[in-house]
Amino acid sequence: MRRGSIHIWVPGIQEGTGGIQAFSRIYVQALAEAFAHLEIRVFVKNDLPPPGDLLRLKGVTFYSMAHYPKWTRALLMVVVGLAVGVRERPRCVITTHLHFQPAVRMLNWLCGIPVMSVLHGIEAWSLPSGLRIWAMRAADHLMAVSHHTRKVVIDSYGLNPDKISVVPNTFDADRFTIGPKPEHLLARYGLKPGQPVVMTVSRLVVSERYKGHRQILQALESIRNLYPDLRYLVVGTGDDMLRLQEITKASNLEECVIFAGHIPAEELPDHYKLCDVFAMPSSKEGFGIVFLEAMASGKPVVAGNLDGSVDALDQGRLGMLVDPHDPVKIAEKICLALEKKPAEALWNSPEMLRDAVISQFGYERVGPMMAKVVAQLMENPSFSADSGGEGRGQEVIDPLPHIVILTQLTSPYQVEFFNALAASEKCHLEVIYLTSRDKNRQWVMPGISHGHLILSENPGMRSDALEAIQRADLVVFNFYTDLFALRAIRERVHTRRPWVFWGERPGAYQAGIWGVMARWVLLRPLHRNNAPIWAVGAFGVEGYRREFGGSRSYSNIPYFSMLKRFMALPLRPVQQRTFFYSGSFSPRKGVDVLAAAFAQLARQHPEARLVLMGAGPLEGKLRHLLRNCSGQVTWLGFQSWDKLPEGYAQGAIFCFPSRYDGWGLALVEALASGMPAIGTERTGAAIEFLKSGKSGRLISAGDSTALKNAMLELLQLPDAEFECMQQAARQSVAANTLDQGVKRFMASATDVLQSWRARVKTSVRPL
Numbered sequence: 001m002r003r004g005s006i007h008i009w010v011p012g013i014q015e016g017t018g019g020i021q022a023f024s025r026i027y028v029q030a031l032a033e034a035f036a037h038l039e040i041r042v043f044v045k046n047d048l049p050p051p052g053d054l055l056r057l058k059g060v061t062f063y064s065m066a067h068y069p070k071w072t073r074a075l076l077m078v079v080v081g082l083a084v085g086v087r088e089r090p091r092c093v094i095t096t097h098l099h100f101q102p103a104v105r106m107l108n109w110l111c112g113i114p115v116m117s118v119l120h121g122i123e124a125w126s127l128p129s130g131l132r133i134w135a136m137r138a139a140d141h142l143m144a145v146s147h148h149t150r151k152v153v154i155d156s157y158g159l160n161p162d163k164i165s166v167v168p169n170t171f172d173a174d175r176f177t178i179g180p181k182p183e184h185l186l187a188r189y190g191l192k193p194g195q196p197v198v199m200t201v202s203r204l205v206v207s208e209r210y211k212g213h214r215q216i217l218q219a220l221e222s223i224r225n226l227y228p229d230l231r232y233l234v235v236g237t238g239d240d241m242l243r244l245q246e247i248t249k250a251s252n253l254e255e256c257v258i259f260a261g262h263i264p265a266e267e268l269p270d271h272y273k274l275c276d277v278f279a280m281p282s283s284k285e286g287f288g289i290v291f292l293e294a295m296a297s298g299k300p301v302v303a304g305n306l307d308g309s310v311d312a313l314d315q316g317r318l319g320m321l322v323d324p325h326d327p328v329k330i331a332e333k334i335c336l337a338l339e340k341k342p343a344e345a346l347w348n349s350p351e352m353l354r355d356a357v358i359s360q361f362g363y364e365r366v367g368p369m370m371a372k373v374v375a376q377l378m379e380n381p382s383f384s385a386d387s388g389g390e391g392r393g394q395e396v397i398d399p400l401p402h403i404v405i406l407t408q409l410t411s412p413y414q415v416e417f418f419n420a421l422a423a424s425e426k427c428h429l430e431v432i433y434l435t436s437r438d439k440n441r442q443w444v445m446p447g448i449s450h451g452h453l454i455l456s457e458n459p460g461m462r463s464d465a466l467e468a469i470q471r472a473d474l475v476v477f478n479f480y481t482d483l484f485a486l487r488a489i490r491e492r493v494h495t496r497r498p499w500v501f502w503g504e505r506p507g508a509y510q511a512g513i514w515g516v517m518a519r520w521v522l523l524r525p526l527h528r529n530n531a532p533i534w535a536v537g538a539f540g541v542e543g544y545r546r547e548f549g550g551s552r553s554y555s556n557i558p559y560f561s562m563l564k565r566f567m568a569l570p571l572r573p574v575q576q577r578t579f580f581y582s583g584s585f586s587p588r589k590g591v592d593v594l595a596a597a598f599a600q601l602a603r604q605h606p607e608a609r610l611v612l613m614g615a616g617p618l619e620g621k622l623r624h625l626l627r628n629c630s631g632q633v634t635w636l637g638f639q640s641w642d643k644l645p646e647g648y649a650q651g652a653i654f655c656f657p658s659r660y661d662g663w664g665l666a667l668v669e670a671l672a673s674g675m676p677a678i679g680t681e682r683t684g685a686a687i688e689f690l691k692s693g694k695s696g697r698l699i700s701a702g703d704s705t706a707l708k709n710a711m712l713e714l715l716q717l718p719d720a721e722f723e724c725m726q727q728a729a730r731q732s733v734a735a736n737t738l739d740q741g742v743k744r745f746m747a748s749a750t751d752v753l754q755s756w757r758a759r760v761k762t763s764v765r766p767l
Contacts, residue, residue: 005039005088006031006374009081009095009104012046013055013062019169019289020120021047023145024096025055026170026363027118027370032058034371038091043081045073078103086110091378098124102135114381116141116374119164121286121308122210125152133157140381143373145169145287146308165373165385168311170366171292173358175269178298178350182270189233189258191274196230196338198223199275201268201290205238210324210471212281212304213244214464215451216334218327220253223334230256230338235271237262246460272297277337280309281324283402288312295319295357298350300337302330306402306428314360319347325402325430325468326422326451401753402428404468405502406488407478410436410454412641413665415446417560420738422450426746430472432465434482444640455484466491474749475499476534480522493525498756500748501526502534502557504662505543505684532752536663537684553755555748558684559663560741563733565645566672571726572652574719578609579711580651580675582644582666585616590657590680590701592618595625597657597708601715602629608715613639613647648673653714658683659701671695671733676725678710695729 008031010024032040032055040060048064049055056062063080065073077100085093085107092114093104101117108115117139127133136142137157142164144150150164181193191197202211216232224230234244234257241259248257263271272278278294279302291301291312303309304324305316313319320333340348347353359365376383407414410433422429428451435456436445453465462484469475469488477492477499479485492499501523520527532553535541541554572578579598583589591612598610612622613636626633639647654670654677664685670677671689677696679686690698697710717725 004037005041005090006035007041007043007081007085007088007090007093009043009077009093009097009100010045011097011099013042013044013049014047019287020097022171022289023118023120023169026172026367027094027096028055028060029058030363030367030370031374032060033367035374041084041088041090043077043084045077074099082106082110085113089113092116092374092381094118094374098132098136101139102131105135105138108138108140114140114377116143116377118142119144119149119153119286121145121149122284123286124149125156125284127157139163141165141373141377141383141385143167143370146311148308148310149286162384167369167373168361168366169287169289169292170361170363171289171296173296173362176272176293176296177269178354179273181274185270185274189231189260189274191231192229196227196277197233197275198230198277198279198334199233199235199271200278200280201235201271201294202280203238204234204236204241204244206240208238209240209464209467210282210284212279212283212324212330214247214461215281215324215327215330216279217244217247217251217253217257219331219334220256221251222328222331224256226335227338232257233260233271233275234258235260235263235268243460243463247458250458250460268293269297272299275299277302277334279330279334280304281322281330282309283307283324285309285312291319292357292361295347296354298354300345300347300353302333302337306400312361314356317346318353318357318360323422323425323428323451325428328422328449328451400425400427401473401749402430402471403474403476403749404430404432404472405476405478406432406434406465406469406485408434408482410445410448412446413559413561415448416562417738417741418452419447419449420562421742421745424742424746426742427749430468432468432488434479434484446641470495473498474753476502476749478502486522489523489525493529498531498752500532500534500752502536503540504536505540506547532748534748537688539684539687540662553752555751557744557748558688558736558741559665560736560738561665561669561672562738563669563672563736564738566648566669567674567730569645569649569673571674571723571730572649574722574726577652577715577722578611578650579653579655580611580613580648580670581655582613582647582670583656584614585612585618585622587618588659589616589661590659591616592621592625593657593659593702593704593707594655595622596704597711598633599625599629600704600708601711602632605712605715606632608632608711609634611636611647611650613637644669645673648675651675653711654678654696655707655711656680656683656686657699657701657707658686661685668733668736671729672736674726674730676714676722676729678707678714689732695725695732 008028012021013025028042042060042062044062044064046066048066065076068076089111093107095101095104095117098117104115107113119142144164144166147166150166153159154161248254272294278299281304283304283306285307287308294301295318301319303313305321322333323329418431430451433454436454453461469492475492477489530552533544534555534557535544537558538556541556581594585591602608609632611634615638636647654675656667656679658680661683664683667677667679667685679690680699680701682701686698690696699706699710
């Protein structure tokens with residue numbers, strides 16, 4: 001005669017209805033087999049196994065709420081579960097979803113019954129303060145399905161690590177086997193046997209956009225350069241399918257992407273056989289049973305490296321881990337999988353991969369692990385957890401911060417810096433560009449090798465951009481005079497998570513009192529919020545302090561350029577002191593002041609030479625001002641970004657007479673080229689690097705006489721002194737390289753995140 005019982009509360013238990021449901025089914029099976037001497041009673045909210053179900057044959061008793069209206073099920077489950085629990089007083093009560101933990105905690109309070117909840121992933125990661133956090137802390141024990149989930153809840157809620165065991169998910173290895181591509185599915189989807197297929201299996205719902213479908217769609221462009229006939233098979237359905245179909249259409253990928261919709265559970269094994277690569281670069285996966293199913297089918301897997309997917313792929317031993325926010329890296333990994341590289345990788349041998357995943361995550365191993373935790377709970381509810389040290393997945397990777405930057409334009413300098421930031425692998429970077437076009441600039445959009453969205457090209461992805469801004473660890477706003485940018489700032493403020501504003505100097509220099517008033521209105525969230533400000537240069541820091549006060553944190557994060565291509569230029573002979581200008585021909589840049597000054601200088605010194613590189617609305621005026629010395633002036637016109645060093649090589653003294661310039665990368669590049677420079681006190685980079693006078697001269701903006709005098713001084717400087725100034729020019733910007741820029745950016749980002757986490761931890765008190 002059986003004595004005692006175990007009660008298990010589950011949301012659902014039917015096969016093919018979801019990851020937690022699949023886990024619940026296997027969990028119940030493991031306990032039914034391990035504790036055959038006890039009654040196993042399962043309280044189910046949303047479904048009910050049929051009479052001939054295997055679990056029923058094992059003697060499991062079910063209390064289902066599925067035949068009641070949906071809106072009543074949760075309440076009825078609590079009433080029935082508590083009533084049966086109080087009457088029967090089971091040996092322990094377990095919930096396979098945190099949602100039920102507050103209710104079962106009442107059984108512990110009423111009857112002293114040990115209670116435990118299983119923690120899967122996102123349902124436990126981002127809880128507001130309230131009942132579920134209290135219940136999670138008050139549980140006798142918790143069981144996490146991955147080390148990532150365990151770490152997140154410990155860090156977020158101050159939970160006692162000894163109360164959380166780690167037992168991975170498992171799967172039905174008999175259902176998922178190696179085999180050829182099924183003929184009926186090839187015919188259904190119009191595929192050829194040798195045609196490469198990438199597949200994702202998941203629900204397509206708004207709440208689970210973190211699965212990575214959008215990033216794969218973005219990656220397809222570069223993948224198709226190598227595999228033009230590749231197809232991406234999207235298995236699943238939900239309220240987000242229409243959005244994905246719209247993105248597919250806007251990206252001209254309709255021929256490449258196949259939306260399979262919902263498929264019956266019995267067809268899933270054949271779909272794994274159909275694909276060549278299974279890809280789901282999720283960023284918030286609790287574990288990912290689909291990864292196990294795909295690997296058991298002998299398929300290489302590409303998964304995200306930020307979440308429980310790391311456990312499912314055994315720290316990358318069983319599959320490829322990738323930054324889930326970076327379509328470029330995702331494309332690289334998928335292509336490597338299709339090319340079967342590296343050749344020695346485990347996933348290139350289907351049989352070995354299948355054996356390895358069964359050995360690590362098969363039911364024969366994981367089932368007893370589940371039962372062991374329950375046995376310990378019944379014997380001693382306060383037992384110390386085994387965090388899973390017997391498996392290879394015991395290492396916990398501290399995830400890199402996910403940083404989102406919202407900026408205006410895909411200029412070469414922006415892209416260059418963000419490419420370097422992404423390549424540093426110090427963060428998971430996603431850049432939201434408002435546009436790829438600027439009527440005032442002739443730059444050609446460069447190659448982007450970081451995760452990004454360009455909203456002018458994909459306006460339908462604004463919701464994706466807002467979602468990225470809401471969920472990121474840190475958001476950097478580099479632009480605000482746009483309706484979407486203003487909305488994005490407001491949305492981020494509402495999350496109460498860290499953000500910073502990064503920009504050039506504000507103030508009367510730029511747009512007068514009207515500019516100050518406009519910023520007061522547009523940047524109201526920044527005025528009302530103590531968010532840090534990253535100013536471009538000391539010039540910017542001073543301006544922001546004046547406008548926003550000194551109570552917040554300020555950092556000097558200027559713009560950076562790949563200076564090594566300019567530092568590689570040989571220094572010009574000291575006798576060849578050609579004046580040089582690079583930039584747009586516009587009033588703000590003060591190039592008309594330069595033309596007037598050189599015209600005066602040229603009359604007295606016919607040996608003087610001026611090289612102008614650029615284009616713009618003032619070109620006609622400049623030619624008129626320089627008409628009497630046209631033989632001493634060389635016009636290079638607009639030069640593409642990659643040709644800039646060739647232009648700089650023609651100069652010896654850089655003239656940059658801007659009436660206002662928040663930074664001025666051209667001046668930094670000139671100094672890196674070894675050119676002493678003349679800049680104004682209203683140019684950020686000039687203030688930063690010319691103040692000492694060792695590498696050039698600092699003059700008043702708009703003063704053509706001061707500019708002419710500075711030009712004359714450098715023209716007549718003794719050769720030895722000029723050579724020293726050339727060396728000083730190059731040395732002055734030695735710490736302003738792209739690599740140093742990445743370090744400064746990440747140091748400031750890390751400081752912001754650490755300060756925010758410290759504040760959060762003080763507000764969450766551990767038990």
